[in-house]
Amino acid sequence: MGHRHVHRLYVPGASPVHRLPPQCKLVALLAFVLVVVATPRERIWAFAVYAVLLAVVAAMARVSYGVVLRRTLIEVPFVAFALLMPFVATGDKVTVLGGLELSRHGLWGAWNILAKGTLGVMASVLLAATTEPRMLLLGIERLRMPQLITQIAGFMLRYGDVVVGELRRMKLARAARGFEARDLRHAGVLARSLGALFLRSYERGERVHLAMVSRGYDGRMPVLYEVSATAAQWGMASALPLSAGLVALAAWMTP
Structure with a gap:
């Protein structure tokens, strides 16, 4: 019962990056992403320098490059559109690979999305690896985010895993009874399962709320950690x- 829950994206450590207050890292991340987005897409060397800067941050945080690269793969489904742009965009064409014609404007557009999106995801991965979710929420509060929103986000983080675990147990119970969804004929069973999951989640939420009220909850969560900077x-953080x-x-400024 005394074991502290650690989110799977967090990489425990005591590096200078880990010790920075969360609000500092959040502002630094936002500013870095804005700078990257504002960079002209034709300056390829600039994006290489940004990648080197993130590599330096990862080294300071003692987060392995392999971890960062593996987690960056989460963007793959979202950049599929970028790979289609050279084929569907209009404008001047360039010939590659022995006769394949691609749009020059589409190639630049695809590069723009891939480069800036990847750098933003890598920066976010480093933030998640060096900052626990509960500390991120405290940092957002320090940046004047309404506490009601941070409370909702905190409950989502805490009980999201609980709901997923409940769904996994329900799936195991169906499998133990010989059920396996193969086609649309089983949609009714899955819909009833989702309905049961909703009811269980709602009832759990009611019990959690009653437990909090019985312990003096008045709409504000107690401050357990000080995150002043x-x-x-x-x-x-501004480096x-x-x-x-x-x-x-x-x-x-480069022509």
């Missing part, structure tokens, strides 16, 4: 977006 910590900003400035 010093000027030095803000300065350290990444400031460095990226200098790269972007050079990219805009």
